[in-house]
Amino acid sequence: MFLHCLKMKHTLALLLILGTNVMTQNPCPYNVKTCTCENVWITCDHLxxxxxLVYDNPDGSIIGLTFLESNLRNVPENSLPTNLSTxxxxxxxxxxxxxxxxxxxxxxxxxxxxxxxxNGQVPTALLQVKNLTDLIISDTLITEWNSTVLKHLAKTVRSLTLSNVGxxxxxxxxxxxxxxxxxxxxxxxxxxxPSDAFTNTSNLTSLKLRxxxxxxxxxxxxALQxxxxxxxxxxxxxNILLSIPPSVASMPRLSELNVNDNxxxxxxxxxxxxxxHLYVSGNVIKQLTDTTFPNTTSLETLFLSSNPLSDISKLAFHPLRNLRQLEMKSISLETIPVALTSLKNLQILDxxxxxxxxxxxxxELVQWYYSLKNISITGYCYWNIKKIEYYFRTDTYKQVCMGSKLNYSIHLYLAMIVLVSFSIL
Structure with missing residues (x-):
């Protein structure tokens, strides 16, 4: 599924750039069953x-090439079509x-x-490439970092991903x-x-260190300053962070912060x-007070799941006037917090x-629920395993409660009969 989505992602993106659903009329550069040409892309697997090569792609009608899930060990010279971009x-x-x-x-x-x-190294073949802007190496152990190749790449690369490389x-x-x-x-x-790691990266807008x-x-x-x-x-x-770095609070353009699982x-x-967008699930937050969130906050998404949250003040969410999505699963609080009533624009609640x-x-919670438009609530009540959304619906919840009480009474009555029977025996 990942490989299929990856392939479709690149193909669709390239078609959008071209602005047309181009179908190449030229032969596929590789005339084998395990290589297919679709639109502007070649995909080869199980090689x-x-x-x-049976066609050299001189007009650049094919711009992308994928080799996947193969026993391919070597990429010789003159084995790839010309004029590829990806x-x-x-x-x-x-x-x-x-x-x-x-x-x-x-x-x-x-x-x-x-x-x-x-491969174990950054390909030296990149020394011949003049305009590489996007380099992604992932789940590939690199044991040799060729400084000459890297200095060459640094002249043009704008997006650098080196994930799980050792x-x-x-x-x-x-x-x-x-x-x-x-x-x-x-x-x-x-x-x-290092403290000077980002001193010279004046264009950096996205940093991922998961x-x-x-x-x-x-x-x-x-380092972040x-x-x-x-x-x-x-x-x-x-990571193993005990707090969010203080400099984050003064980042005027920061739109997304993910500190899950610290x-x-x-x-x-x-x-x-x-x-x-703030993601703080999987931490050790126990309390949200009236001053946890600043009055000037622009938060639209908040994930608080898997925290030992046992206390949420009634006005804790009051500053979150723009919040659209809240996830609060697996916390220590037992009752649905009244603080939710401050969220006037909430659309998704889990x-x-x-x-x-x-x-x-x-x-207050019931009135808040009916005041919202098109809210989607996900979750189940602990004691009767019914959808939490039923809790907010007047007629539906009355029926659920009556049914649950009746079932509880019947189960209790049957249990008493069994106990009496055993005592007689």
């Missing part, structure tokens, strides 16, 4: 070797890419993606990548970031005014399973 290697046991492999697309290649392609320290070569606007070093073992071993909040805070006025997306999910205890004074829904309902 042992790259087949000979090449993907997915799930291949690559051991050798010729230094001249990309020569035929030296002026046109802008994107190289390598997923689970065990980093244990912050890469020193990153200082050369001064043009990048997007960086993703997720799924590595980076424990700290699933590393970042633990020192103070050093991370110092040069990005304060331009960062729009920050992902720190699955050890964060408090959100007070950490949320910047323009933040729209409460999971575990809240008690007493038959004597809170009328």
């Amino acid at each position: 042992d070797t790259i087949p000979p 090449i993907l290697f997915i799930s291949l046991p690559l051991t050798y890419i010729s230094p001249d492999a990309f020569n035929s697309s030296a002026n046109t290649l802008t994107s190289l993606h390598m997923y689970n392609a065990t 980093f244990t320290d912050w890469p020193a070569f990153f200082e050369n990548f001064r043009l990048v606007s997007s960086v993703d070093f997720s799924h590595n073992n980076i424990s700290s970031i 699933q590393n071993k970042l633990i020192d909040v103070n050093s991370l805070d110092v 040069p990005l304060a006025n331009r960062l729009e997306t920050l992902e720190l999910e699955q 050890f964060i205890r408090d959100l007070t004074n950490t949320i910047p005014p323009q933040l729209k 409460l999971g399973f575990g809240f008690h829904c007493p038959c004597s309902r809170n009328e």
